[in-house]
Each structure stands twice: as structure tokens, then as C-alpha cells.
Amino acid sequence: MTDYQTFDHDVLVIGAGGAGLRAAIEAAAAGVTVGLTCKSLLGKAHTVMAEGGIAAALANVDDRDNWRVHFADTMRGGQYVNNWRMAELHAREAPERVRELEAWGAVFDRTPDGRILQRNFGGHRYPRLAHVGDRTGLELIRTLQDRAVHAGIDVHMECTVVTLLMDSGRVAGALAYDRERGRFRIFRARAVVLATGGVGRGYKITSNSWEYTGDGHALAYRAGADLIDMEYVQFHPTGMVWPPSVRGILVTEGVRGEGGILVNSEGRRFMFDDIPEAYRAQTADTEEEGWRYTQGDKNARRPPELLTRDHVARCIVGEIKAGRGTPHGGVLLDISWIAKRLPNAAEHIRRKLPSMYHQFKQLADIDITREPMEVGPTTHYIMGGVRVDADTQMSSVAGLFAAGECAAGINGANRLGGNSLSDLLVFGKRAGEHAARFAREWPSASVDSRQVEDASRQALAPFDRGSNGKNPYAIQEQIQEAMQNLVGIVRVEDEMRQALAEIDRLRTEAAQAGVVGHREYNAGWHTSIDLANLLLVSEAIARSAIERRESRGGHYRDDYPQKDPAFGRVSIAVRRGGDGEMQVVQEPIPPVPAELASIIEEMK
Amino acid sequence: MKATFRIWRGDGSGGVFKDYATDVAEGMVVLDAIHRIQAEQAPDLAVRWNCKAGKCGSCSAEINGSPRLMCMTRMNALKIDQPVTVEPMKAFPQLRDLVTDVSWNYRVKKTIKPFTPKPPDAADGTWRFEQRDADRVQEFRKCIECFLCQDVCHVLREHSLHEQFIGPRFLVYAAALEMHPLDAGDRVGDLEAAHGIGYCNITKCCTTVCPENITITDNAIIPLKERVVDRFYDPLGRLLRVIGVT
Numbered sequence: 001m002t003d004y005q006t007f008d009h010d011v012l013v014i015g016a017g018g019a020g021l022r023a024a025i026e027a028a029a030a031g032v033t034v035g036l037t038c039k040s041l042l043g044k045a046h047t048v049m050a051e052g053g054i055a056a057a058l059a060n061v062d063d064r065d066n067w068r069v070h071f072a073d074t075m076r077g078g079q080y081v082n083n084w085r086m087a088e089l090h091a092r093e094a095p096e097r098v099r100e101l102e103a104w105g106a107v108f109d110r111t112p113d114g115r116i117l118q119r120n121f122g123g124h125r126y127p128r129l130a131h132v133g134d135r136t137g138l139e140l141i142r143t144l145q146d147r148a149v150h151a152g153i154d155v156h157m158e159c160t161v162v163t164l165l166m167d168s169g170r171v172a173g174a175l176a177y178d179r180e181r182g183r184f185r186i187f188r189a190r191a192v193v194l195a196t197g198g199v200g201r202g203y204k205i206t207s208n209s210w211e212y213t214g215d216g217h218a219l220a221y222r223a224g225a226d227l228i229d230m231e232y233v234q235f236h237p238t239g240m241v242w243p244p245s246v247r248g249i250l251v252t253e254g255v256r257g258e259g260g261i262l263v264n265s266e267g268r269r270f271m272f273d274d275i276p277e278a279y280r281a282q283t284a285d286t287e288e289e290g291w292r293y294t295q296g297d298k299n300a301r302r303p304p305e306l307l308t309r310d311h312v313a314r315c316i317v318g319e320i321k322a323g324r325g326t327p328h329g330g331v332l333l334d335i336s337w338i339a340k341r342l343p344n345a346a347e348h349i350r351r352k353l354p355s356m357y358h359q360f361k362q363l364a365d366i367d368i369t370r371e372p373m374e375v376g377p378t379t380h381y382i383m384g385g386v387r388v389d390a391d392t393q394m395s396s397v398a399g400l401f402a403a404g405e406c407a408a409g410i411n412g413a414n415r416l417g418g419n420s421l422s423d424l425l426v427f428g429k430r431a432g433e434h435a436a437r438f439a440r441e442w443p444s445a446s447v448d449s450r451q452v453e454d455a456s457r458q459a460l461a462p463f464d465r466g467s468n469g470k471n472p473y474a475i476q477e478q479i480q481e482a483m484q485n486l487v488g489i490v491r492v493e494d495e496m497r498q499a500l501a502e503i504d505r506l507r508t509e510a511a512q513a514g515v516v517g518h519r520e521y522n523a524g525w526h527t528s529i530d531l532a533n534l535l536l537v538s539e540a541i542a543r544s545a546i547e548r549r550e551s552r553g554g555h556y557r558d559d560y561p562q563k564d565p566a567f568g569r570v571s572i573a574v575r576r577g578g579d580g581e582m583q584v585v586q587e588p589i590p591p592v593p594a595e596l597a598s599i600i601e602e603m604k
Numbered sequence: 605m606k607a608t609f610r611i612w613r614g615d616g617s618g619g620v621f622k623d624y625a626t627d628v629a630e631g632m633v634v635l636d637a638i639h640r641i642q643a644e645q646a647p648d649l650a651v652r653w654n655c656k657a658g659k660c661g662s663c664s665a666e667i668n669g670s671p672r673l674m675c676m677t678r679m680n681a682l683k684i685d686q687p688v689t690v691e692p693m694k695a696f697p698q699l700r701d702l703v704t705d706v707s708w709n710y711r712v713k714k715t716i717k718p719f720t721p722k723p724p725d726a727a728d729g730t731w732r733f734e735q736r737d738a739d740r741v742q743e744f745r746k747c748i749e750c751f752l753c754q755d756v757c758h759v760l761r762e763h764s765l766h767e768q769f770i771g772p773r774f775l776v777y778a779a780a781l782e783m784h785p786l787d788a789g790d791r792v793g794d795l796e797a798a799h800g801i802g803y804c805n806i807t808k809c810c811t812t813v814c815p816e817n818i819t820i821t822d823n824a825i826i827p828l829k830e831r832v833v834d835r836f837y838d839p840l841g842r843l844l845r846v847i848g849v850t
Contacts, residue, residue: 041652042710043749044660099730105719105784107738107745114732132742138659139745149710150718157707180699209654243631249657359657362676364631473643517648520615521700524647 009035017045018424019404020195026432050137051252053129055418056094072603078412085390097425172445182519214537216406229384239378413553469514661750753810
């Protein structure tokens with residue numbers, strides 16, 4: 001195997017966003033050797049895009065907050081199909097993870113008495129998001145990155161994993177290629193942590209970058225792990241819509257947290273028109289009350305713009321479909337109106353939302369302190385992913401762990417804004433800790449050279465077909481079209497069946513993809529390798545969405561628009577069957593223990 | 605509307621500019637055009653990018669000779685009646701096409717003493733500090749590590765003093781640590797010696813190209829230079845230190 005560079009690590013972490021970095025730091029602290037691979041340069045992962053903040057019940061701004069309220073909010077937001085144990089651990093441990101970040105050098109915005117400031121966000125009862133203006137993700141990733149580089153972790157940048165290597169049912173490492181030279185690398189490891197993020201690249205309109213092709217989901221599936229909740233895709237209500245080239249870029253929920261309102265083309269603030277029953281008691285009756293809430297009045301209730309993302313996204317789609325959208329197919333998000341309420345409003349907006357100000361000014365010629373933004377839903381996040389044990393984050397495959405977006409459970413049917421960054425920290429840490437323990441307790445596994453040869457031959461096949469092969473970019477675009485149009489925000493069975501047929505057809509095309517040029521930094525080649533993962537997760541989403549014949553959270557069926565209590569008791573799981581076909585099964589969700597159930601009841 | 609892009613194609617051993625004509629539409633940025641060329645004409649064109657929203661700092665290049673992020677350079681800011689030149693950064697080794705080897709930056713960062721917190725000052729085991737103390741370092745912590753400041757710095761770009769000088773990015777990084785309200789570390793000695801702060805002669809090119817509008821020279825480098833001068837070049841201070849008064 002002379003063509004391969006080989007690396008030995010006790011724990012291999014795949015992905016260097018918040019979850020991967022936090023896992024790597026924890027594993028290294030436990031005294032094992034750690035390798036960390038990332039598709040991009042270190043510090044560029046999608047965590048950097050997170051804007052609004054980290055949800056943690058620190059109770060710095062409102063002392064009524066505590067982990068129990070955060071737990072209940074997370075379960076309510078997830079429509080009660082969350083993994084209750086993950087929701088519990090997350091709510092209990094998030095405050096400590098945030099304080100730890102500060103101890104590692106993160107500089108959060110401050111309260112007047114000098115503590116970490118927290119802001120309002122959709123679905124969170126109290127101001128709960130620790131933040132740094134609207135660039136919290138950058139602060140988080142940089143703090144972790146700077147910590148990691150002094151922790152003795154071997155970082156392999158621009159290195160993409162193509163397959164996990166298995167040894168009689170347990171994970172033994174991974175095969176990867178480096179972008180720079182296009183050479184293969186064998187990673188031998190006793191435990192592997194998947195922290196690869198999401199699948200947004202499967203959709204045409206997305207806030208995600210090229211990296212998010214469902215790699216961890218697909219790697220785990222092929223290794224024999226279960227994926228659950230794949231039908232729950234989060235369409236963030238506010239992405240940019242104009243100009244076309246920026247369509248999908250995220251507009252932080254923080255805009256609404258600071259008082260921004262949603263208005264249709266008739267000038268109506270439509271979010272007051274449809275308030276779900278589960279949130280009625282917590283939602284403002286009047287615009288006046290909503291405004292007071294955003295300004296910290298503890299006796300006021302939240303404005304309807306801060307309802308959960310699934311609901312707000314559907315309301316926006318409803319307005320657009322009813323012909324009350326903007327000419328570019330969005331609605332208006334207005335923060336400039338606060339000038340009527342606040343002195344120095346423009347300066348206030350620039351200080352609280354600096355990167356939004358910058359983004360609109362530079363990309364759309366819009367000054368958000370003076371005029372409204374045009375926004376519409378954008379594919380943002382997937383709640384579904386690898387089924388893991390709540391406490392250890394290990395999947396159903398021995399030695400294979402998953403954390404962050406590629407793992408499922410914490411968010412149920414819909415994720416609350418701000419719960420992602422805290423998820424990364426809480427479960428990244430747990431994954432790192434337990435992967436290290438696994439690595440210490442288990443003997444080393446052996447790498448099967450046949451698996452390596454097979455996978456590398458398959459990865460190189462597009463070069464053999466050269467310019468006679470199909471254009472990988474065109475295939476990727478067709479996957480995105482199919483998922484956007486047929487398995488998007490509003491779903492019906494017929495269309496999803498069409499999507500499956502299209503996925504089948506595109507899988508045949510992808511098997512004929514060809515690339516030209518050399519192996520060094522060849523984007524066409526990388527795209528051709530990513531196609532298989534995109535197709536796999538697209539199929540998992542479509543099949544799971546067909547199976548769930550009800551509407552819940554991020555999953556909305558036009559042919560089954562109501563919630564069905566029977567479906568509220570099951571998760572949809574997909575796994576690879578013996579024949580290689582994707583199996584879809586309904587599995588009961590473990591009941592919430594009485595103590596936690598009473599918290600949920602109490603907070604209803 | 606068509607525009608021609610004159611893109612550098614090649615690797616460390618050399619290369620040439622090649623012209624690609626492509627359609628451009630309202631609101632497009634240079635990175636969109638590069639992607640279109642990649643998808644339709646040059647599938648193996650190497651380009652590094654991620655967020656496409658000016659937040660990750662991956663797509664640094666030189667557009668018509670200016671160091672810029674491709675994702676934040678709108679076509680309507682460029683004259684398209686003549687070819688738009690796109691080439692890789694110059695201060696780092698070329699890898700392929702628009703991609704350079706920026707690993708030196710990651711090695712440099714490791715040489716800077718990490719954050720070292722002072723003991724917690726509040727009863728609950730955490731710290732208290734005010735927003736105005738956060739403001740100063742938050743400016744520096746906006747840095748997206750695009751390395752455009754490194755690219756434009758003549759100490760690196762023209763004189764290749766990469767082994768003697770850490771460059772503006774890491775002076776900003778050192779400043780963020782030195783001025784951090786909770787940090788108790790001391791990097792002044794390193795700045796003077798290993799980090800070569802003296803090489804900077806304050807031409808402010810770095811400040812000009814920073815896509816995050818960080819006032820690199822005035823707010824980060826000059827205050828650090830003052831600390832170095834106070835420590836090493838102030839005769840009274842030196843005397844006091846020698847006799848152990850400070």
C-alpha cells in the first residue's frame with residue numbers, strides 16, 4: 001500500500017466545526033492521541049456562520065430562567081418528539097459549557113453589571129442567548145480553534161473522508177484524500193467521532209456552503225448505523241432573496257430578537273394572524289406588548305415574529321402564495337422602524353447587528369437602518385441524523401460516535417435558534433470524552449487493505465471516464481432542483497415519489513460522472529465524490545418524509561396537514577438492509593420519565 | 605451581459621492567464637462568475653471558498669490587482685468592458701490556480717502565547733468586566749482570517765520575511781490577547797524579538813484591505829509598538845527594572 005500515507009490516532013474526529021473541535025479538545029484532555037480532519041481550512045466550518053447566539057440558561061438577564069425552562073422550551077419547540085435525555089443533558093450542561101468558553105478566552109457582550117449578556121430568540125421563554133453582536137459563531141469557533149492548536153491535536157486540513165474502515169462490525173478508521181495533492185490517507189483509529197454538520201447542499205436555496213453534503217450521515221449509514229428523524233429539515237424563515245446570487249444567505253433571527261417585524265406587500269404585520277395554540281399563552285396580544293418584550297420588559301410576552309422557525313417559515317410561504325409577497329418572491333423584514341421608538345436607532349442597529357448591516361450594504365445595496373430587507377425561507381439545518389446514545393453519543397456501531405448537526409435527537413421536529421451552538425458544545429464534549437474512553441478500553445482494530453483499495457478505486461473512477469463522463473456540477477444541480485421543488489417546505493406524497501425516481505435516475509448519472517485534469521485541488525473531482533452522499537441523504541429525507549403521514553415541526557405535508565398523535569409516539573428510522581436497499585421503519589419513542597414530564601406540563 | 609475573466613491557471617512551477625467569457629447578471633459577485641466558469645468551462649479550476657457571505661475568509665484573491673474576498677466583490681464595482689483579472693494571493697506559495705498554501709499562518713499562530721486567564725474575580729467563580737472593556741478586543745476578534753492583510757504587507761509580500769515577522773494578522777491576534785480584559789499573559793518580549801514587530805513601518809496597507817474594517821495599524825499595531833518601546837527602549841524604565849523597582 002505504498003500509495004497511501006498512514007496516520008495512527010486513538011481517536012479520529014471528522015469535521016472541525018464547533019462539535020468536532022470540542023470533541024477533539026475533550027479527547028485530548030483525556031490523554032489519548034487525537035487526529036482531526038476537516039474538508040476546509042481550520043476555522044472555516046459552518047459554525048462560523050452562526051449569528052444569533054448560544055442558548056444557555058445562565059439567568060444573567062432574567063433570573064426566572066433555569067435548565068428546567070430551557071428543557072421545556074426545547075421539547076415544546078421540537079413538538080415533543082425529541083430525545084428527552086439529550087434535551088435534559090443539553091439544558092443542564094449548556095451554562096457550564098458557555099462559562100468554559102469564557103475561561104478559554106471568548107469575549108461575549110456584557111450586561112451592565114459585567115456578566116455575559118443574553119438576548120431573546122424564537123421559542124425561548126427568557127432572554128437566553130449568550131452572544132457577540134451577530135457573529136457568535138465566529139467567536140465560538142475561534143476560541144475552540146485557538147484552544148485546540150495548543151492541545152496537541154494533529155489537524156489534517158482540507159482532507160475529506162470517503163469511507164469509514166470497518167473491522168468485524170466496529171470502526172477501525174477512515175480513508176480520506178487531501179485536496180491539495182489528491183493523495184489518499186489512511187487513518188487508523190480505535191474510535192471515530194463524526195462531526196460533519198448538515199446536508200444543506202442538497203437544496204437549491206440554502207444557507208449552507210459546499211461542504212454540507214451529508215458526509216457523516218452517509219458514512220454512518222454505510223457503516224451500518226441508523227439514521228432517524230431525517231424528514232425534519234429546518235427551513236430558516238429569513239434568508240436573503242435578492243439579488244439572485246445571494247439567495248439563501250442567512251439573515252439572523254437576532255434581527256427579530258432586536259425588534260424587527262415581518263410585513264407583507266400590503267404593509268400588514270401578518271404574524272399576528274396565525275398563532276399556534278401551544279404558544280398562544282406566551283405570545284403578545286398587541287404590537288406594543290411585543291415591542292416591550294424585545295426591550296427587556298419582563299411582564300411582556302414575545303411578539304409573534306419570535307415564534308418557532310417552522311411556523312414563521314410557513315407563514316411567510318403562505319403570504320407569498322397568497323400573492324402578498326414582494327416582486328422578488330419574499331416578504332419584508334423591517335428593523336428600521338425602531339427609529340420611531342429609540343433615539344439613535346441607526347447606531348443601535350449597527351452595534352447590535354453589525355454583520356447584517358454589512359452584508360446587506362455590500363451585497364444588496366440596502367441600508368437596513370433605513371429600509372426593510374427582503375427575506376424568504378432558506379434550507380438551514382437538519383434535525384435528523386445519526387441515532388446516538390444520549391449520554392455517550394455513540395451510534396449503534398461500536399466505536400462510532402456522532403455529535404452536532406449530524407447526530408439526531410436533541411431537536412426533535414424543529415430546532416430552536418441558539419440551541420445548535422450549545423448542542424455542539426455539550427455533545428461535542430460528551431462525544432470526545434466517551435470516544436477517548438472507548439479508545440482506552442478497546443484493543444486496536446485492524447485495517448482491511450481490500451476496503452482501502454476498493455474505496456480508492458471507486459473514488460478515482462471519474463478520472464477514467466474523463467470528458468466522456470457526465471458533468472458532476474450538472475448532476476449536483478439536478479439533485480438540488482429535485483429536493484427544492486419536490487421535498488421542500490410543503491410536501492405531498494406524489495411529488496416525493498417523483499423525487500425518489502429522480503434520485504434513482506441521478507444515481508445512475510452519478511455513476512457515470514467524469515472529470516478532467518489532475519488530482520491536485522480539482523473541484524470537479526471533489527464534487528463527483530460528494531454526489532453519492534448527497535443522493536443517499538436525499539433518499540433518506542424523501543423516504544422518511546413519505547413515511548410520516550402527518551405534519552409536525554419542520555415536516556409539513558399538504559396531504560396530511562394535521563398533527564397525528566400516533567405519529568407523535570414514533571421516530572422514523574432508516575438503515576441499510578441486507579440487500580443494500582434502504583429500509584424505513586417506525587420505532588417507538590421512549591416515554592418521558594415522570595419527573596421530566598411534570599416539568600413539561602408545568603411549563604405548558 | 606458578458607464579461608471576460610482573465611484567470612491565473614497554474615501551480616507552483618508556473619502558469620498562465622486564461623480568458624473565460626461568461627454571462628453576468630445583476631447583483632453577482634466575482635465568486636459567482638468563477639463558479640459559473642467552473643461549472644461550464646473549467647471543471648478543474650481550483651478555488652477555495654465556503655460561506656459566500658464574507659464571514660469565513662476563504663476566498664481571498666487579487667482582483668484587478670487588489671487583495672479582496674471574491675464573495676464580497678460585486679460585479680457592478682468593476683469595469684467589465686475590459687477583462688477582470690483574478691489571480692491568487694502573492695505572499696504565499698502557489699498551490700493551484702487561485703489557491704495558495706496558507707499553512708504558514710497556522711504555524712505562526714501556534715508560536716503566540718495562548719490566552720492565560722487571571723483568577724476569577726467574582727464570588728460565583730466567573731469574571732466581571734464591562735462592555736467598554738470588551739469593545740476594544742471585540743474589534744480585533746472580528747478577524748475572519750482571510751489573510752489579505754498578510755498578502756498586502758510588503759514585509760511579507762516583497763521581502764518574504766516570513767521567518768522574522770508574524771504579519772498584521774498575528775499582531776492583531778496578539779493585540780486581542782494583550783488587551784483582553786481577563787488575560788494575564790505577557791507577549792511584549794516575544795513581539796519585540798521572535799515576532800519582529802519592528803519590521804512594521806506603519807504604511808497601513810493592511811488596514812486598507814481588511815474586509816472587516818479592523819483598524820489594524822492604529823488600534824492594534826501602534827499600541828503594541830508603544831508597549832514594546834516602553835519596555836525595551838525607555839531608558840528610565842530600563843533602569844527602574846534593572847534595580848528592581850518595577
